[in-house]
Amino acid sequence: MAGSSLASRICWSKLIVASTLLCLLFGAQGSSATALTTYLQGNEKSCFYADVDGIGEKVGFYFSVQSGGSFDIDYTVQSPSEKVILEGTGERQGDYIFTANTVGEYSFCFENESSMTAKLIDFDIMVESEPRRSLPVQQGSIAEHTSSLEESIYKLNGMLSNLVRTQKYFHTRHHRNHSTVLSTESRIFWYSILESLAIAGIAFAQVWVLKSYFGRTGR
Template structure:
């Protein structure tokens, strides 16, 4: 039992070191009738992209937003939203755009907090050990990846 727990902790540490995350937590002011865009790069297909925003002040605390992939295809959009929290998989490598638009307001600027996260979780096979069953390792590995994703979501929610 102690060996299995030790293996679990070693694997968890390995996965934490192997996980690469780029994140940008920002606050921006968006003037009346203004459109502001921010960009994030996905190095390869299959990376997870997280996008969170919340309007902190201005008017009815709402904003229009749009997320496009490198081929200019709209992935997400919303009108007069107060906040949102999305996670999607990058199907194409390249630059993704995250735009806010304050068209509905003619006088009031909006203050928006947002976070863009690009995460890569390489799924490397751990070295095989004598007597170790590969199916059990991959199930354990999948559980750890799911737990890691849930912890990241909790952290983002608390932020």
């Protein structure tokens, strides 16, 4: 009976430690993310903002142009002191992570320099504090169990991150291919209209020329 009671206590201790570990990793990590979509008209600029509450926090920034023109966009990332952290011209997509050295509001701006084409952009802004939480020191097999469980969860977190990136890649490819198909269909349609008008015009011109020629000959 004593051995059974001791085993039961150890089992419950492992469950409590595992639950605490999950809460620390996923509930108390203090991360925030924003997944958005914006539509920019020609010569339009749009900015979005994210607050950073502490120095050393990791800021993730991802974007991809889904449709419009050559699928390119200009972007700028600035710190609260208006210092340029990231910038690019004519970029199709980007995935960046940087460390915030200043507390405050960071700006993420997109600019569509094309005057003829509107562009659809998907982007994510994530602010996350990444240091690992230290758990209370346990004894014996419980400490070893929690340590291995912690490593397994971090590996799982990494695999999920890779899966999300792969989904974003295929999502972008789908939108770009769909946009290309729509553009090609539109071009074929208008080309067919112009071709039909040209054929009708040539036929009318031929009839007019023949009518004028035989009219003169008859005189």
